[in-house]
Amino acid sequence: MKVSFFPGCSLEGTAREYGESIEAVCKSLDIELQELSDWSCCGASSAHSTNEFLSVALPARNLSIAERKGQDLVTPCAACFSRFKAAEKALTCESKVDVGIPFQGKINILHMLEFLCREEFSEDIEKKIKRPLKNLKAVSYYGCLLVRPPRVTDTEHWEDPQALDILISRLGGESVFWPYKTECCGGSLVLTRVDIIHRLNGRLLDMAREAEADCIVTACPLCQANLDTRQEEIGDKEGVSYDIPIFYFTELMGLAFGNKGVRKWLGRHLVDPRPLLESKGLI
């Protein structure tokens, strides 16, 4: 199985362990990720906040390269996914926008979570599980752009999505219900209004704790970074201490598959998940 792969800018930096775990998991499942040649940034929220043309043309350039290649395009970043889907709609709808870049909508655009949860992989995933995530209680955190707005993302369940929950159960873990699946982490406000980030992420961490979850599972580099890197600051502000590991879903897959390198990925987190996993006998 071959697909075009759009890593996105953060996989080269802050979300390095996401990229590493994706590579290992896809290799285990015999999926060949072909990195889109000369891919460029999707523009993220800065493009759509600044200039309409940029917000369509920057993703369109990548979509056009992928369409020429003729394979479906998979991206692990919720923001890239959202910008690609929005551009896809803008370029192919009735009143379509012309940015001088050809794209006819002949390929599918998928987020990595949606892709790996396809029925065709379910048997392979079950076969690969060597170490079920027994006793690991996790809350699924989808965030915003993976699901909203549904007329852009083509998501069926935007208020109570299920893909991550099903995956966690399939890997042998316990998916714990909580009401904050699709709440916002504040995204790029982390640089400009960190006080807002503290408040939003503090609420998420509190709710995860109230749900008695051991950890939070994400599918977005920005959600993971906001939740993982600010726990000390939020704790200092509120006079409490947080120590909740924030996993990428592919890290949990790699852990269950017994992939080499798991310890290395987990070592990149600011809240070290290894003590938790050791206490559960999972590493």
Add this chain to the structure above:
Amino acid sequence: MELIGDKNFRDVVVDAVGEEIFTCYQCYKCSAGCPVSFAMDMLPHQVIRSVLFNQKERVLSSRTIWVCAACETCTTRCPNEIEIAKVMDVLRQIQQESGKQAKEPKVPIFHKAFLDSIKKTGRVHELTMIRNYTQKSGELREKLKTGEWKNDVKLGIKMFLRGKLKVMPPKCGGVKEVKKIFEQAKEHKKA
């Protein structure tokens, strides 16, 4: 308070977001679900009303358009399918084109640093972008004064040691094409 502002303003917004905006019946659903409403000076339903009243200055000088996190909850839940998050986008675009100082000046400076990074290397180089942002927004100066820089340095060192900071700028063969897109974008401004 202006009751009838720049007539052209409302048309520009309607052109960009669609006529559904006229169907707003102020049900407050957007404001009730907004995760950052606590930091806003106008709630989302008030922004929609003000746009329909042509109150250009009022909405463009608001804090709301900058603290909006673009989470799309409002758009998703609007019973009349108004693209509220897109209204916020269009307002941010118009405000940035005006050249006036924004109520939350750091946010558009961040967007500029982010886009400059794409223009230069085709992809965002997190380190360069953050350096440019902290310098240009005055954040560096502020943090040097308050001593807060120590926390940032601490976080930066932790991330560096964990291999999360890419030191060298990315190499993207498509830089020329990306630069061309930026050139074309200049001709497609709102106002």
